[in-house]
Amino acid sequence: MAVIPLVPIFHSFNRLFFDRTLTINQVPILKLKWSDNRLTTTAGFYKRIKINGTVQSEIILSKPVLENSKLQNIHSTLCHEMIHAWVDLVLNINEVHGTNFMTKMAQINSQQDYFKVTIKHDFPVLRKELKHVGVCLNCGDKYLYRKRMKNIACKKCCNLFYKGLWNKQCLIVFDN
Numbered sequence: 112m113a114v115i116p117l118v119p120i121f122h123s124f125n126r127l128f129f130d131r132t133l134t135i136n137q138v139p140i141l142k143l144k145w146s147d148n149r150l151t152t153t154a155g156f157y158k159r160i161k162i163n164g165t166v167q168s169e170i171i172l173s174k175p176v177l178e179n180s181k182l183q184n185i186h187s188t189l190c191h192e193m194i195h196a197w198v199d200l201v202l203n204i205n206e207v208h209g210t211n212f213m214t215k216m217a218q219i220n221s222q223q224d225y226f227k228v229t230i231k232h233d234f235p236v237l238r239k240e241l242k243h244v245g246v247c248l249n250c251g252d253k254y255l256y257r258k259r260m261k262n263i264a265c266k267k268c269c270n271l272f273y274k275g276l277w278n279k280q281c282l283i284v285f286d287n
């Protein structure tokens with residue numbers, strides 16, 4: 112199933128709640144992306160990485176946790192992570208869920224009742240659903256899936272040993 116694009120939501124939140132401070136010339140000042148199928152421990156996160164002295168920040172939302180979730184959950188998770196980005200990149204303050212975060216969260220929640228930003232992403236993380244463990248024949252890494260898959264190969268090994276091409280040497284097999 113395809114996931115919904117995050118950029119349009121980002122732009123409307125940026126306008127509604129962040130006074131357009133999260134864009135420069137209408138370009139987001141951070142990257143936005145959906146995770147692959149392996150991020151199952153959280154609904155989303157914000158991170159700042161420094162590459163050669165340049166700050167590159169990104170918001171990653173969990174595809175396995177959110178793809179079948181209500182739209183409100185996607186909105187609330189994205190908004191939560193946007194507050195982190197705003198505190199970090201616009202206010203330049205180093206805090207997690209501190210005063211600035213809380214004030215902004217309360218302000219956004221009072222501005223609309225379509226979704227609610229919370230401290231924790233408190234809708235269920237669908238860990239139970241990812242019950243099938245696939246093991247790479249080559250490296251032994253384990254991956255979680257919602258259902259058994261046929262003929263899938265370990266991306267890491269394909270990239271490392273087979274120039275990114277599928278190869279049966281690194282097939283992922285299921286035993287449960």
Ligand SMILES: [Zn+2]
Binds near residue numbers: 191195207208230
């Ligand atoms: Zn947070």
Ligand SMILES: [Zn+2]
Binds near residue numbers: 247265
């Ligand atoms: Zn592998």
